Amino acid sequence: MLQFRTAGPEDWPALWSIMEPVVRAGETYCWDPSMDEEAGRLEWLPGPAGADPTLVVLVAVDAGTGRVLGTAQLHANRGGNGAHVANASFLVAADAGGRGVGRALAVHVLDAARAAGYTAMQFNAVVETNDRAVALWASLGFTIVGTVPGAFLHPSAGPTGLHIMHRLLLAAPVPAATRGTAGRRQPPQATMGS
Numbered sequence: 001m002l003q004f005r006t007a008g009p010e011d012w013p014a015l016w017s018i019m020e021p022v023v024r025a026g027e028t029y030c031w032d033p034s035m036d037e038e039a040g041r042l043e044w045l046p047g048p049a050g051a052d053p054t055l056v057v058l059v060a061v062d063a064g065t066g067r068v069l070g071t072a073q074l075h076a077n078r079g080g081n082g083a084h085v086a087n088a089s090f091l092v093a094a095d096a097g098g099r100g101v102g103r104a105l106a107v108h109v110l111d112a113a114r115a116a117g118y119t120a121m122q123f124n125a126v127v128e129t130n131d132r133a134v135a136l137w138a139s140l141g142f143t144i145v146g147t148v149p150g151a152f153l154h155p156s157a158g159p160t161g162l163h164i165m166h167r168l169l170l171a172a173p174v175p176a177a178t179r180g181t182a183g184r185r186q187p188p189q190a191t192m193g194s
């Protein structure tokens with residue numbers, strides 16, 4: 001069973017252990033593959049010093065072992081008149097992949113975004129070769145509204161498209177059939193951004 005909560009500074013070692021292999025692989029995010037741990041922390045869990053006041057970092061925890069299995073960022077996609085649209089990013093531990101953690105975390109984040117007042121969610125840069133992510137987001141109601149050709153330099157595939165994926169949040173909540181069995185806490189309130 002999964003539990004969801006806001007990440008704290010004490011979670012950073014676990015988050016870096018999840019994030020570092022994704023950084024080094026360089027296949028799914030527009031991150032420098034040589035990024036060091038401090039830069040990783042500024043990217044994922046900057047704390048109050050972070051530049052984005054809307055950022056909420058969440059973790060999915062195995063309720064039995066207490067281990068952090070996945071993490072997500074939720075924040076306003078843009079500032080000002082674009083701050084009603086959410087953006088989110090996801091990481092699941094490699095050895096916990098394919099077991100529904102990503103789906104359960106995404107459902108939780110969609111609920112949290114809706115509760116925080118966001119009216120839509122947009123992903124700006126889904127690497128088109130990232131089949132698992134593209135399929136997961138599509139199954140959760142996201143559509144590809146466009147693909148920026150060759151915008152991502154994949155380490156083995158070369159220039160690769162980046163999908164912009166979008167879904168509205170005003171409609172009915174995510175159908176129960178797509179939800180995981182994870183327990184759910186009250187979603188955090190994201191401060192609407194500047």
Ligand SMILES: CC(C)(COP(=O)(O)OP(=O)(O)OC[C@H]1O[C@@H](n2cnc3c(N)ncnc32)[C@H](O)[C@@H]1OP(=O)(O)O)[C@@H](O)C(=O)NCCC(=O)NCCS
Nearest residue numbers: 028090091092097098099100101102103131132133135136
């Ligand atoms: C993308 C990611 C978050 C998914 O997390 P996960 O816990 O492995 O996902 P789930 O176990 O919930 O599986 C999601 C779906 O992908 C499907 N899937 C698995 N491998 C797949 C593949 N190679 N191609 C297509 N779909 C695949 C699963 O069947 C599952 O669908 P289902 O629930 O209908 O069975 C995780 O793989 C990850 O952290 N990847 C690295 C970072 C990343 O890509 N983040 C997203 C950037 S947009």
